[in-house]
Amino acid sequence: MTARYRPEPFAAAVTGIGLVTAAGVGTAAAWRGVSGAADAPSVLHRPELHDLPCDFMYTITGLDTKALLGVAVQRLMDRFSQLAVIAAREAVADAGLDPSAWDSGRVAVVIGSAHGGLPFYDEQHTALTERGARRVSPKLAPLTVVNGAASSVATDLGAHGPSQAVSTACSSGTVAIGTAHQMLRTGACDIVVAGGAESVCSRLLIASACRLKAVSTRRDDPEAACRPFDTHRDGFVVGEGAGLLVLERPEHAAARGAAVRAHIAGYGASSDAYSAVAPDPDGRGIERALRTALADAGLTGADIGHVNAHGTSTVANDLIEATMLHRVLGEHPLVTSTKAMTGHTLGAAGGIETALTVLALQHQLVPPTVNLDAPDPEIPIEVVSKEARAGAFDAAVKTSLGFGGHNAALVLTRA
Amino acid sequence: MSTADEISTLLVANFGTDPVAIRPEASLRQLRLDSLALEELRLLIEDRMGIDLDDVQLTSRDTVGQLVDAVHGKAAA
Structure with a gap:
């Protein structure tokens, strides 16, 4: 029997964060918003969805993308790419990097998205069917491709290393960060801007999600609709946003004296090979991803003090994931799902939630799973609810599951 | 509003073009309009002015003045 290959341990330094969320x-x-120290997020009824069973979304309000990006830059991006560029600028500034001075060929960009520029596709399809082929915009391809966010960020920053999109449905952001971890480990680059971006206020998509019965239909109380691990959960609520990290080879960060927020110490991914939409009912796929990430980091379940769970608020996901977490990690980690504050941002979720896990490690504070009023008795773990909870932990986990059975897990450690 | 003003308004609003740079002798390339932008501009002019520019050849080498003349010719037809 051949011994299983294990690469040398590698911890990528997280030196910058950019977040754009509801x-x-x-x-x-x-x-402040996610940890409960600010006003509740905007969960708005959207006129585009007025006649659908789910007509509400977590929506970013008061963001003047035209003023922030300029007309000339903004016109070549659908909203998911705009959010990514805004987050990338923040992350790079937070890392103390100057794009005019860096070795640009050693800077990579990896950004996950599930649907890319679907809203523009939706709009142009309407133009085609209602006004004819000559009214379709020539910008359809550049705005709707899933790699639009990665190319927009690379262009905006002047990053000339490899840039690419990752698309594994709702685990895209986590897989993007895992991919960045691997790129840094191999020495393909020194810096990666990585995470996820999504904005899909698409009538077409939400109509389909309603038919699939994947989304909450709590139209009379949208702020309470996303309730991960709660007995009365009835589906996820879509949100928009972007969450990007600046990751560096540790020696690169040290050489420039960068402040390190945390480390990405391990990554694991797997496929359920089971269903187009449903997770493996035994959770063996996400378990495999998590065990791989733990082994990659050289840690065990006993070392993990906090989990930012996928926790979508669907009946199936939350039970399967919680049962798996209990099986692999035990009862001690402080588990939360921050989706009740951000919405389910699909391909952006892993990027946003990994950034929040970095912040939880730094602040030693676990954000609450708001709306968790009546914990599902079948859920075998305790989930932090109502208020943020202080803890003492040196390692944390981020888990993600995506339609199509794409599972991913990251292990993060304190700086 | 004159044809030149209509085009100038579209360029400023949709492409962030500096109004001072929109002079008759300026090439569309100088205004940073690449092939994608030219086709986008064609659509915007058609929608705004209710005309069909399908048989008008547009390249980045053309000047603002040539574009105005071509659009004016169609609008007057």
């Missing part, structure tokens, strides 16, 4: 724009505001 809970807050900018890392400080988003953390």
